[in-house]
Amino acid sequence: MIAADEIRRRILCALPDAEVKVRDMTGTADHYEVRIVSAAFAGRSLIARHRMVYASLRDVIGGDLHALSLETLAPGD
Secondary structure, three states: OOOHHHHHHHHHHHOOOOEEEEEEOOOOOOEEEEEEEOHHHOOOOHHHHHHHHHHHHOOOEOOOEOEEEEEEEOOOO
């Protein structure tokens, strides 16, 4: 299991300007929905945006973190 605050902290380390909202989808601390708004996403494809986020969580994806639903937006999207 991984806490929502830890997911938020990791994403903010990778994307310091981001607005990050994390929601536990099941109450089991391993399935999360995350909404991220960051200027770093401007001009990037959806896949590139998701890769940026996954990089900050790579050591827990498939382990403590079983499912991650992402909404990645640039300001104005």
